[in-house]
Amino acid sequence: MKTFLITLPIIGDYNNLQTLRIRMLGDFLAFRDPALFSITQLRLAWLGELSGKAPVKMDSLNSVTLVLRFQITGDVLFAQAPNLHQLHSLTLWGRLSLETLKPQQQLPDSSQFPPNLTKLILWNSKLEQDPMPVLEKLPNLRFLQLNAFAYVGKSMSCSSAGGFPRLQHLILFFLHNLREWRVEAGAMPSLTHLTINRCRMLKMLPEGLQHMTTLIHLTINYCDKLEMLPERLQQVTTLRRLKLSLMPRELNNRVRNTVRHIPSIIFEHELQEEMLSIYG
Incomplete structure (x- = not known):
């Protein structure tokens, strides 16, 4: 997706979407549709500078790449990690941050990672x-x-x-x-x-x-x-x-x-x- 949107619109039906790349769109990109992260076929979500304001469930994701300053990393990903049974591949770019947006000096505990994770970058x-x-x-x-x-x-x-x-x-x-x-x-x-x-x-x-x-x-x-x-x-x-x-x-x-x-x-x-x- 190449656009200058600051808010990802609600499209409605993502069921057939297999690949989504959103990269370097301004300071942040906000999304409003939690259904985006419930797609069973979505294998790669490339999410750059993303700020999530709505409740998000990512239970169905198989592969996700998070790029640069990604506020949702701590707030959502690691909070939901024990339930992300289908997530096998995870790539994190940039410094990890939690709700405070303070850079983390260490990784979260191993119990906070997706249980079936096979690939980590x-x-x-x-x-x-x-x-x-x-x-x-x-x-x-x-x-x-x-x-x-x-x-x-x-x-x-x-x-x-x-x-x-x-x-x-x-x-x-x-x-x-x-x-x-x-x-x-x-x-x-x-x-x-x-x-x-x-x-x-x-x-x-x-x-x-x-x-x-x-x-x-x-x-x-x-x-x-x-x-x-x-x-x-x-x-x-x-x-x-x-x-x-x-x-x-x-x-x-x-x-x-x-x-x-x-x-x-x-x-x-x-x-x-x-x-x-x-x-x-």
């Missing part, structure tokens, strides 16, 4: 407290992506044995302050794909990777402070593909000499010392 949330202790308790989460300032802290810990029981895909992108990441034995027992991209302060991958006996693909891109991969990565016999892109030559050489059990190892755009000023 956070963008620019600027969380100051480690989100992993909350997210690892989501029983059905299979895909997690923390993007571009989603978390601004220095350390992150997956410390619970059995945490993230069904997580298969984990993507960490541009967590610019992240220096330390700990993974305890037994955490993420189902992880198959791990991507770490532009976490430039991260010096070591967690030793706990050696316990991930389901890991198949490991991709590391432009983490130029990374000194070495875990010594016991050789124990992960399921690992079939390792891709290192824009990584320092010294690290690549160490990997060539120590990691030999992986069938496919890809070195892409090797980062040399003189290139740091270009990409910096």
Whole structure:
């Protein structure tokens, strides 16, 4: 929907609507028809700068993307989350806020998330407290992506044995302050794909990777402070593909000499010392 409306009109019959995109319409867009959020076929609601003044029930939504300053995030989404049994995919852009519109430093308790959530993407949330202790308790989460300032802290810990029981895909992108990441034995027992991209302060991958006996693909891109991969990565016999892109030559050489059990190892755009000023 491309319009300069400040109020979304009552259309009446949304039953056949499958996709709705509303993006960056002024400061806020107000809606007046609660039926909009009761559509059983609506799979993606892209709602930018939305202010809800009427009671809203979102029980039927399967997938929702909330963009930027979204007042309804705290007021409605997390309040109704335990009843959102059909909501499987959730993307949140921008800082989370509750009724007070004060930015949140941490995620709500895991019990406030939709119970059947399988996919979660956070963008620019600027969380100051480690989100992993909350997210690892989501029983059905299979895909997690923390993007571009989603978390601004220095350390992150997956410390619970059995945490993230069904997580298969984990993507960490541009967590610019992240220096330390700990993974305890037994955490993420189902992880198959791990991507770490532009976490430039991260010096070591967690030793706990050696316990991930389901890991198949490991991709590391432009983490130029990374000194070495875990010594016991050789124990992960399921690992079939390792891709290192824009990584320092010294690290690549160490990997060539120590990691030999992986069938496919890809070195892409090797980062040399003189290139740091270009990409910096």
